[in-house]
Amino acid sequence: MDNQQQKQQPCPFCGGTEFVVGKQDGQAQVMNAGKKLTFTGVSLMHIICTNCGTVVQSFTPELDKIRRWGN
Secondary structure, rough: OOOOOOOOOOOOOOOOOOEEEEEOOHOOOOOOOOOOOOOEEEEEEEEOOOOOOOOOEOOOOOHHHHHHHOO
């Protein structure tokens, strides 16, 4: 996905139909909750409604990293 508008279901809060993708990374990365200390966090991508600002979906494109968390 990129920062262009995304086509998906209408926003469940306001019915808006225009969305952008934002990236959350840096010190706000998601870490493995099962480990006491880890330095391998993953970035989150958020699909955000441009009408009301609601984050309607969050996901990580870094599947290879989170799959290793189970080990």
